[in-house]
Amino acid sequence: MSVTRRTVLKGMAAAAATSVTGVPKALARERKKPPADAVGMLYDATRCIGCKACMVKCKEVNHLPPEPGTKVEGMYDAPDDLSGYTKNVIKLYREGDKVSYMKAQCMHCVDPACVSVCMISAFRKDKQGIVTYDPAQCVGCRYCMMACPFNIPKYQWDVAFPKIVKCELCRHRLAEGKLPGCVEACPREAVIFGRLEDLKADAKRRIAAEPGRYYPKVYGETDGGGTQVLYLSAAGIPFEKLGLPDIGDQPLPELSETLQHAVYQGFVAPIVLYGALGIVIYRNRKRQSGEEEGDK
């Protein structure tokens, strides 16, 4: 085996090996922090009365059409879940005598999977940490939907020219100095808007003040690398029951981006491999054409 050919094989093996195992520490990706002026929301399930005023307002301020219910015919606007026309939904959890409402919308992750995977950055994180969507950059590949651990981005399945739809924290209203629609509409302050740091402190204060009332955890403080929408649940009702999965503290993009960057750092490995392949092929072809002529 010629030296260069060995280099190629070694190169490929090394690429494969670094891609899976001892990714050098230096290459490991740093944990992301929320931006300094990060904003977010806090939803306190114990305060919510399920009036759905927030859903109505959300549709109104985002110009989304009502969706007819599938369970009860003729219901005016009763989406089963988030959809291509619903960015915010109130669900009911019931098990025995345990009952809780749950508000679902984009979590505005600190290190969002959707932003990491989107080819040409239709999803971005703005300077307040809001995860924004720009349809002009979106090709509709739906990888964001595969990637999001909360299954938040939705697609308009029923039209020829669809968009991805998800909550953008009413950034158009924030720009005008207004509150997000749901927050403005809520009669019980079950969902509030504010600076992320303040919301975190507030949530912890509530748990400390009434430990018997709350499940002892603020969901989103660290989950999946942290989210900018935080949740409080009633005592005895773990967050999984509300549809917020236990995903650990590791941000989702960490594994994939670390592996990818380890292999493609500065594009060195592919270029080296390419050069080596070129040389080997060149040599082999030369040797072979020599032999072929010898044969004749």
Add this chain to the structure above:
Amino acid sequence: MNSHFRPVGGPILTKTFLVSAAVFAVSAAILVWRFIVGLGPTTAMSDLYPWGIWITYDVVVGTALACGGYAVALLCYVLNKGKYHHLIRPAILTSALGYTLAGVSVIIDLGRYWNVWKVPLLWNWNRNSILLEVAICIMSYVVVLWIELSPAFIEKWEEDAPWQWLRNLSIRIHPWLNKILIPILALGILLPTMHQSSLGSMMLIAMHKLHKLWHTPFLPLLFLLSCIVMGYAAVVFETALADSVFKLPRETKLLAPLSVAMVIVLFAYLAVRIADLAYRGRLGLIFRFDFYSFMFLLEMALFLTPAVLLLFRRFRYNPGVEFVCAMMMMAGGLLYRFDAFLVGFKPAPGWNYFPSVPEMFVTFGLVAFEVMAYLFIVKTFPILGGAPHAAAGTAHGVAGVPAPGR
């Protein structure tokens, strides 16, 4: 013609061709419908299963089965097993067709396809996106494959082209083509190495949604190894079919030594798979004997059986066994990729996906188109080796490994 490749000739409008054309026509009608009404009414995809068979079969499996060009090029040009040279053209042809149709399938699947021209523009790139790397690599590789195949067209047109300008152009391009061939061949190996492993990396992000039997940091390596096996198996399969359909001499003796390389790759794949599960304490999942463990065991059996059979020289030189082994490797790889993208993908309890009939027909239609294109091209252009291969084998025996015993 200066190579030992020959057009096989014969009538184009055979029964196979016409049946394929009919299937393709049905799928074309469905496609018109898809672009008018959107993906919802035409497919079984949903908000929780945003990717269906158009991605899983046509792209993820299809490109792997189209890795014949990659597998043979790797053996031919890098390991310098020169005597397989005449396998190269048919392999490149199936690769070129497979990858091109995977590209077409992506466009069909994209919801906002009219924005796709923005993807190659450098300043738009999100360099963290694995899909971006896959997309750029596949687009480039399609071009590379057709360039690699172009000598077949040029050789033909130099002698007899439907138009004079085409003939002149071919004569002019030929010497130039020879000059760029080496950088192109190298790209033809680099690009699949990159994007086939990255196809596996794409599922890394679905950390909590993908079943633990399939989610592992080794996804890229497993996808790379499996694509080599699948590509090689597809070459064996296609060669056997082409040889019997066009009554060419069988190539078993030439393919057999290649099978040894595949045994190595297969065992490497199996070792990584099992060692990884063991290391992360997930072996128990295999023996739960639920649906997932059954799928996993089936995958393993489809890889292990050919790996063991092909260990024996007796079986390697038996065309029947070789053919069955190739089918098992293709099926095993197909199943692995389906499991990693669809079957093991459980985004939320209570949701399932099974392709709709129109969705399946589009996939059949694309395969039918591939068959038509293949038949047309091998009949018209010098793709398949027409010379008696036994002689070629001896002549080249000195180039690499010793000639196979006979």
